Amino acid sequence: MNGVIQLQLGQFSLVYILLLIAGLIMRKYHIDKIKLLIIANVRMTIQLVIAGWVLTYIFKNPHVIFILLYLILMIGFTIYRVLSQNKTINKNFKTVIALSISISGISVIVFFIHVVVGESMFNPQYVIPIAGMIMGNTMTGVSLGVKNFRESLDGQRPKINALLCIGAAPQRILLPFVKQALETAMLPTLNSMVGMGIVALPGMMTGQILSGTLPFTAILYQISIMVAICTVVISSCFGSLYFGYKTLYDSKTQIVNI
């Protein structure tokens, strides 16, 4: 197996020809969002260049502090993104979400690196990319779950009110919403597992194969990261919603505040 071919900057910039084509099509047919196309690509380029510099620096100087900072930043950003998409929920609910994301994220990352791979938690080459994949999927899953929960409650106020008036306990009224939102949050992860290896080779595996790893090793990594992602999505969503829904009512007054 050969290592990956190094991209030369000149050659690399040719990839923007593809972007130009996409832009031209959008312009010719007056498809909106050209501005977003440009902003998204500029942001991606800048963010990744910075990430590249930072990673190069951290790999050369693998210090515990750097890795911890990187992890904290990653988890913080995940929490920030989830909460910014769900601004209307109450403060305690937000705290529950932040805790669920942090606890399940950290536990799964530590288990994966330390137990499954058997590497030191302070080897940036492993910790940073794997934590990135795990937290990225956590972000998508929890965002989707909480958003779905919030919106379905909003749309079902008459139902909640009628059940409350007839003497149903808030817990009983709200639990079906929790279950349904959990299922919605899990679906993308589960669906991607179902199609994996047939329709597309997943990113991590592709990356490893390109850089010369034996396909069989790449497969083992991919399977284990998928299981880890599946677990982190389910546990962080479960924590957020199952403990979060209890902040919507008060056990003394039994009134639901959504």
Add this chain to the structure above:
Amino acid sequence: MHILKSSNGMKFLDILTYPEIKIFPNAVTFIVGKSGCGKSTYLKLLNATILPSVGSIEYNGKNIQELDIIDFRKKVMLVPQEVFLFDETIEENFALYCRNREEEKPLPAQMENALDICCANFPLSTRCSVLSGGEKQRVFLAIFLSCLPEVLLLDEPTAALDINTAQTLLANIKCFCNERNITAIVVCHTDELVKAFADYTIQLGGKS
């Protein structure tokens, strides 16, 4: 002796202030007044689905805040204005509401009886999605009746009905409540119905 009593000067969010109100048992009390005077809010306060900011409500001489609230709501039941039925058959709706109250569903005869009282004698296997707005409201009311509360709070039960059906419905409900010693409190806008069916009338927010 009254069954429900709210204290003089009871307030909700500083918007509404109520005088002392006593509700007598085994009778039908109508609450009337201009719109915005707090009739529906009063029923919600009685059912403890909202709380007064000042003042309190007593049920059989006990402050309701000290009671088990879920148990209290099962006894003092509010039929809200906004109807909600599950997208299932009428029978399933009875069953689902009962399951949410953690109770057995009523027998078919009891369900049919409740539907009859509410002028909604559709077969139990009817899907609720095919019913009209007024029909849904009556089925909804029948489900609440079948739970046999001690106090029944009705928020404009005749809003979607023509005057004849409204009269039959209220006459049936009054008869049903008398037979089973149920106290009823009804918010209603139609003077004719108030005159015909009220044992007591409470005027809120001054004369209109």
